[in-house]
Amino acid sequence: MRLTILGGGGFRVPLVYGALLGDHAEGRITHVTLFDLDERRLSAISRVLAEQARGVPDAPVVRVTTDLDEAVYEADFIFSAIRVGGLHGRAADERIALDEGVLGQETVGAGGLAYGLRTLPVVTRIAQQIADLAPDAWVINFTNPAGLVTEAMSRILGDRVIGICDSPVGLGRRVARALNVDPRKVWLDYVGLNHLGWLRGVKVGGKDILPRLFEYDTLLGSFEEGRLFGLEWLRSLGAIPNEYLHYYYFNRETVRAYSEAKRTRGAYLLEQQEGFYREMERSDTPALATWQRTLADREATYMAHNREAAGLGDRYEEDLESGGYEQVALSLMRAIARNERTTLILNVRNRQTLSVLDADAVIEVPCLVDASGAHPVSVDPLPGHAVGLVTSVKAVEREAMAAAESCSRAAAVKAFALHPLVDSVGVARRLLDNYMDEFAGLSYLR
Template identity: 60%
Template sequence: MILALLGGGGFRVPLVFRTLLADRTDGRVTQVRLHDTDGVRLAAMEKILVAMAEAVPDAPRIMICSELADAVRGADFVFSAIRVGGTKGRAADERIARELGILGQETTGFGGISYALRGLPVALDIARTLADVNPEAWLINFTNPAGIVTEASREILGDRVIGICDSPIGLARRVLGSLETAGHVPAGTALDVGVGGGDVRLDYAGLNHLGWLQGLQVRGEDVLPRLLERPDLLESFEEGRLFGAEWLRTLGSIPNEYLHYYYFARETVEADGRSEATRGVFLEQQQDGFYRAADGVVPAEAALLWERTRQRREETYMASNREAAGVAERDEEDLEAGGYDRVALAIMHAIAHDRPAQLVLNVANRGTLEHLPEDAVIEVPCLVDAAGPRPLPVSPLPAHALGLVQTVKHVERTVIRAVTESRRDLAIEALALHPLVDGVGVARRAFDLSRAEFPELVALR
């Protein structure tokens, strides 16, 4: 198979390549094409991948493509993980949010909307290019905000675009890890969850970064009630410590970690305000230092530098949320990044070689969740085979979740319309209606500050 990686200079590219190197099955990826608009970052990633491939027989051949059309032409799968505006743009969003006293996280609320407004035009150009030069390819989207980008891209590519995220997988593995420790499920149950195999079935539903685990079947038995009746087990993994056992038992489900921004919005804003630098500023400084250092060393040293930088990046993930919840550090097992890379590989094998797999993906609703449009992109378990992904039955959203999901879905679709119709009023509507932006006045100020920061938004009139 041929895989094109868009955003090929991105920091997490080695995670994908590491998974490809470990795949020794028939029909594996034999060529990886890297495309990026930043030549310095692209050169650094090429250097690291070369070092990683040295000791692996028959490693995928690495190609650098300066033109988007050349990267995707003839590819079987296209993996998109671009960041329009880079980490500098994320830092700017967070600075604006801090000035206004709202959350600036890059995938939800103001930060997610600002990110989408400047990123969607590029994502849509990718979709149009793919439809023009390689309409038979499959686009695997990891570009954030993943739900919005996937839904917008579907207008051009239809079912041949699939959104992925590693959050639901990580959640299920951590829950199962706690249950394994307590002897409620067999050891090793968590290993293959979410990447296609095993005896585990997730009852998980919602939108990207806005979902709930309502059931967890192991060999036909729902083991989630065993977890919910044990406060000590609930607070033995990351989401349990973030939300607290009392709140999880009130909900009767385990929320995606990103729902902490909704359930504890005020506490997180306050913790963010106390931090010396926001997450975006930290990443901007860290990655700038990494790419400059990688430019001046040999491939093997660049690979070691990348691993050390990655470790520090994972240690500081969602630091403000942990501070707001009174949680000091992440567990050692949570520092192993990835998950989405294994999902991407499972998708490719399932489709290309008709190896059925059950995966949590962002796909069209098609009646899976009532009260949402048929064509709305949702995040649910799917069966994937040569025909592509099909949503599996899940429990209806609980009453406390339904209104929130409907509101955020309306916001997502309004953001897409704002970009495709070049309308400022729709961008402000999306901001004003989002639960994490408190009012029309704040929405207007936020948009005006974003438009002053990002020239791309001048097109919205």
């Protein structure tokens, strides 16, 4: 089987390759193509992969290319992890939003919307090239904002594009361990949009054991989301929110923490990864060790501003465990390629799963996966407070797609203005003006 990784020079690509190295069964991925426009990044990551593969006799063969047609042709699976504008763009997304007093995080709020608006035309063209050159390929999307991008690509590729995210997996694992059960043996009742979902139940043998978590302070406060949101608020919700809902529930505190920080998350990652790729230009740099050291620091500082806003310290060691999106991607490919039926929380078209959304809306829910793809399972309706957020954010995504399709500045302003984390039409207009001044990739809006 052949896998192509779009954004193959990206820092987290070795996580995916590491997962592939552990798969020795028939039907595994045997060839990996890394596609990127940046040859320096491709060279650095291919060196890391070469060190990972040492001593593994059946390691997937790796090749690199800057030609998209060559990359997708005859691929069985295509993993999309591109970043339009790079980390310079992410840093600018955050800074411009914070200058207006609103959140700039890369997938949530104004920053995520700006990122999405310049990404949509690119992924739409990519989806069309895939449809033309590799119509039988399965596309696994990790490009952010993942729900928005997956829905845009699905308009061309249908159900052959599936979005993945590691947040629900990590949440489910932490809650299961707090309840002292094997994360592999539970059914997670999780529903929402990407970075906007709630864990409402943890079932073992058909019995929901999540209510036990709310009975004991020691259990509820023993994992990251419990400490982040606070026990009282979680008991009020009767569910465990995805960590990204902290930006909604504690927006003022988070914006203040971001504004007062010496640098934003994007600026930090820009500096850190520039350092990594610069080190990798030296032929004597130990590639794998350098990458591992950089990854450890990256994971330890994840959502640091949110923890600061919540009055928390460093992340607990158990919250740093890897095995997130790369394992989801591997499980998804195995299920499709070998018909190894499994259940995964994925971003797929709604069909009839949530009555408050139409059939084509991409949602994030448990899915049964087999050789025919991912099929969302039936879930209970969302409570009213969740319906409000989900439908509002989906409306914003739809306006963003309309703006990208029609090149409409008015639709883009409407997308910003309708977002729950943007509190003024005037702010929305200024945001778009400032983003268009910053990014040539938004010049299509008229």
